[in-house]
Amino acid sequence: MRLLGIACLVAVLTSCATVQEPSCGVSPSIFCEPFKVMASEMPESEQKKLLSLTQEERMRLHFSLGMGVRNRFGLWRDNELTRYFRSQGVGHPDEMSAPFIAGFVEFVRGNPVDMAQIIPAYVIPPPPPPPPEHQ
Numbered sequence: 001m002r003l004l005g006i007a008c009l010v011a012v013l014t015s016c017a018t019v020q021e022p023s024c025g026v027s028p029s030i031f032c033e034p035f036k037v038m039a040s041e042m043p044e045s046e047q048k049k050l051l052s053l054t055q056e057e058r059m060r061l062h063f064s065l066g067m068g069v070r071n072r073f074g075l076w077r078d079n080e081l082t083r084y085f086r087s088q089g090v091g092h093p094d095e096m097s098a099p100f101i102a103g104f105v106e107f108v109r110g111n112p113v114d115m116a117q118i119i120p121a122y123v124i125p126p127p128p129p130p131p132p133e134h135q
Contacts, residue, residue: 026103026113030080034073034100035107047108050101055121058101066097073100088119098122 024032039047050058050065069075075082075093085096099115099122106113 024107025111026107026115028084028115030084031100031103031107031113031115034081035104035113038069038072038104039108050105051108055102058105059098061101062094062097065101066094069097069100070094075100084115085119088116089123090119095122095124 024036026032026035042050053061070093073081075085075096081100082093082096085091085099090096090099099119102118102122103113103115106118
């Protein structure tokens with residue numbers, strides 16, 4: 001009987017060790033913690049307002065929510081988030097906050113978030129080359 005009790009205890013402890021934290025539904029996962037922090041700090045009423053805005057209206061949040069994101073999550077420094085953005089062609093913190101907010105909106109909605117798909121919608125293309133001169 002005692003052996004059965006020990007076997008059950010070992011089985012329970014072993015199963016606990018293999019339990020993984022559920023995925024937050026964000027790729028890459030480096031955005032999980034910032035999105036969770038932002039959701040916990042933003043009142044639900046403000047989240048609802050944010051969800052009701054169009055993409056164009058969210059772009060106007062550059063100097064308010066966007067500035068808060070840039071400062072709160074260190075987009076002015078070299079870190080995992082900024083290295084990821086740069087790897088996706090976004091080099092300046094001012095350009096990082098809009099896709100960050102778009103990803104956060106989808107996170108709050110409970111949708112899967114793939115930042116590699118969101119970011120290209122916010123990347124400003126380089127200007128076209130000047131036309132060739134005619135002689």
